[in-house]
Amino acid sequence: MNEKSVMKVIEGNNDFFSRFEYNQLDKGKAAGTVAVYIRELKKLDAWLKGSGGDIESITRFDVQSYIDYLVGLGRSASTIDRIFGTISVLAKYLGKTDIVEDIRKPKKQSTTAIAPKSLERNQINGLLRDVERDGNLRNIAVINLLAYTGIRIGELADLKKSNVDLKRGGELSIVGKGNKERRVPVPKEARRHLQRYLESRTDELDALFLSNYGKPISKRSAQRIVEKYGYHAHELRHTYIRSLIKKGIDIVTVSQIAGHETIEITRRYAMASQREITEQLNNLFD
Structure with missing residues (x-):
């Protein structure tokens, strides 16, 4: 038709x-x-x-x-x-x-035994390099904040200047799912780029990030910033959470930083990724 x-x-x-x-x-x-x-x-x-x-x-x-x-x-x-x-x-x-009634449908594949998709170190490095080369201070700050804090894209869009403390080591005050508040540390590199962006602003708005039209950035607009470079915001979040676990930070602390509803969600990040499983199986026959 x-x-x-x-x-x-x-x-x-x-x-x-x-x-x-x-x-x-x-x-x-x-x-x-x-x-x-x-x-x-x-x-x-x-x-x-x-x-x-x-x-x-x-x-x-x-x-x-x-x-x-x-x-x-x-x-x-x-x-x-x-x-x-x-x-x-x-x-x-x-x-x-x-x-x-009794309609045959394809079954959803279980993903509980495989870690969520995350990026490799060279992919993260390439993304940070590309956005910095483009020179847009807002975009640089957005990408770095997502990569170094693992916050959700919606949480980033909702951030106010009052939610950010760039002193005393730096941290974000995040109101996540279920209106639960948590504190997320902001590493030095992300603080540096965020400070540069804020210093470039001449407005009096409390929104931490503004759209190209000078209004508080929307979730979709923030997503487009990441998608411009071929990635999705959730991949940055997954990568951040996995990196914390790989560095030996205890799973309870990681769960609190990530704002997961249950620790079982965090446990998935400690499991092998599909790529790691494939490599391990291939090595059996080398």
Whole structure:
């Protein structure tokens, strides 16, 4: 089905989706959540129309066929699970919950026995070198702060000048998940770049980092700074946490610095990474 055909299908079923939207909002669902439901269901509706089906008369066969179709497209197990959740909401709305019973779906691979992905030392060094060469003081401070403190990208975006103490060794006051406050040390290199950036500012705003438009930086804008260099902020966080464990800092302290909800989350970082496992296995046959 080409793009024009898909648009005709979507436009032709606006009444159904309007009723569905009203129903879900009336049940107290958040507008953003309902918007996601509708976006996914419109894709499903277009696919059904292309194979002679219809979303209002969807069958269990249709649901299984659509899941198989998504598998064929290479969608991840977590993505398919999320879409299936939306279809389950639809099934309940239609009063046809039987159409989502015993549906075959790909299983999520367990990652509890492998450490989260982190960067190698040469990758971190290359990133710090590249951002410094570009010369943007804000970006240099952002990358260095993420790399040397391991804070979450959302936590960085929420930081105020009042959350930073660049004296007495330097530390950040972070309000993380569950509104739990913690103190995170800021190494000398990160303090140096942060100080240079703050000294370049002429505004009176309390936000620690500003966007290119002079407003408090958003989480997405902060993410783009890291993505510009081919990495993701969570990779810097994972690398920082793993480096603390490799240096012999006890796991309880690491958990507190990282702001993990449970120590079990921190234990994952003490496990071997996929790359390390592969190297160990290869060495068995050398």
